[in-house]
Amino acid sequence: MRSFVPPLSRMLVWPSLIIALALWLKGGTEVGGGFPAGALAGLVVLLQYVVTGREQARRYVAVRYAAPLAGVGLLLVVGTAFLPVLAGYTPVSLFPQPGQPGLGAGAFHLHTALVFEGGLMLIVFGLVVTVIDRFALSTSTEEESGP
């Protein structure tokens, strides 16, 4: 009898990623933000590694390029933190500033804080997935060379 776990784990990928995106976009003063979003996305990938193995999990592009993604996230974080300095603001000044008209509609507002949190999400996701991948790699080579 085929187990229902592998198809179920695959079905969970997209809903989880959508929840992660929602966590990222909510952020701010509410529960959420880049860190839990990245951690959730990382957990989904961990589930794929555990259930279907390294080969299957690496079908996703974001999993194969996790380490560069963390680097891009780092550049986004450092950029949003320090680029305002060039224009004479204090570090980590976010735009639009309080009182300035914002862009966006309804509950969604465009804000450089989103870029910062997005960068954080990519760092967390990239680091988690890279570590998982290294563990998976070392265990799979051990199994091959084992008795």
Next chain:
Amino acid sequence: MTPMPLWGPLLLPWVLAAVLAFLDGRRAWVAWLGIATLAATLVCTALLLPQAWSAHPPEFVTGDWPVGVGIRLRADPLSIVYALVSTAVLLGTLVYEHVAGGITSRSFPSLVVFLGAGLTGVFFTSDAFNFYVFFELAMTSAFALASYGESPRNLRAAFTFVVVNLMGSTLFLTAVVMLYLTTGTLDMQSIIAWGQAQDPHALVVPGTLLLCAFGVKLGFFPFHFWAPAVYRDAGPTVAALLAGALANIGSYGLIRFGADVMPQVLERARPLLEVLGAASILYGSVLALSRRDTREVLAYASITQAGLIIAALGLDGPEGLSAAVALALAGSVDKTALFLAQDRGGERARRAYSVAAFSTAGVPPTAGFWSKAWLLRAALERGHPLLAALVVLASVLSLLALFRAYQREQWLREGAALHRGTGAVVFALSLALVATGLWPEPLLRAGRDAVAGLGVRR
């Protein structure tokens, strides 16, 4: 000329570490870029010196938010001297690794610069949670660095280091959460104000957790258990990074959180600190004598060193605190020189080893002599003859233990250096120790002024 902005030494290593992460660190020019980054950070930090010593140390709040919403960063003399010494140690170690036959891992320069960014951030921040963030950045780079070399021996050291230090981080995070729940703020100045207005006994539990967390970083008795295994099995460069630069977080954190943020709690903890300090001094010195592996001897000597810092903190009054700062700064350079002098041999490394060993034991004219003499004087002034006797005993035993290496280590007696240039780096470090020993004014002033404004709300 406009004064150096405080974000200068923060921005530089952050941005360049991020850039370096994309480059291959095994190439010579990438290593030199990393070295240049750390050198520039060192210069930027040094340019902050006059401002830090002025009546209004440089500070800013991120994003111009009001205090309590935004994160405050601030550079007082204590932060500056720690940042200077730690960055210098990192710079020396990176140069050493580059001239010692090249870097073997693509991420090494980037990780060292990240470690520098984390350390500078830890020293400059004036916010308890932000302290944790930078602390974790430094720790994450150190976790990755600990496995540098990638032999099974190195990986075993890395695993021990990661597991023990993750426990330390958890304790620290718990303490920060408790501080926030108790005082309602994470800004260090506001916590000082809270402690002065309210019953500071509510801070005893977070204070104890902080002592344990920083105890793990600094490695004093009974939190020392990871140190010998890690320092023995990690490569000499990594051991120098961990013992010389990263352990500074422990002593800085204890002084910052103990003497500055929660002086009332430190007051209550004094008897405990004295006992822990005395135990570490005895334990480290005796076990250093019993070890045959020189790196293990160094690890136990660093436990003694940590014990001296704790004992100095346990003394009442500013003299003890100043001695703690001087001990930490001199000890950081001592340990880096001792670990780096291992392995690659040569005439200069031999001389550097003996100078750093003299400094660790407190023989004049070295930086270590003045810091130990300071502790001795503070102990006698405060009526702790037993502690004074322990300091002298520790000096004699360290001298014995470190010079017994001459019986076992071939490279200490003969042979040329394996790599040109490695000796020069270690030699420069030991020259700094002797120069400070001959002209101790900067060290003494750093120690005295660093603790002058602590514990008072500014």
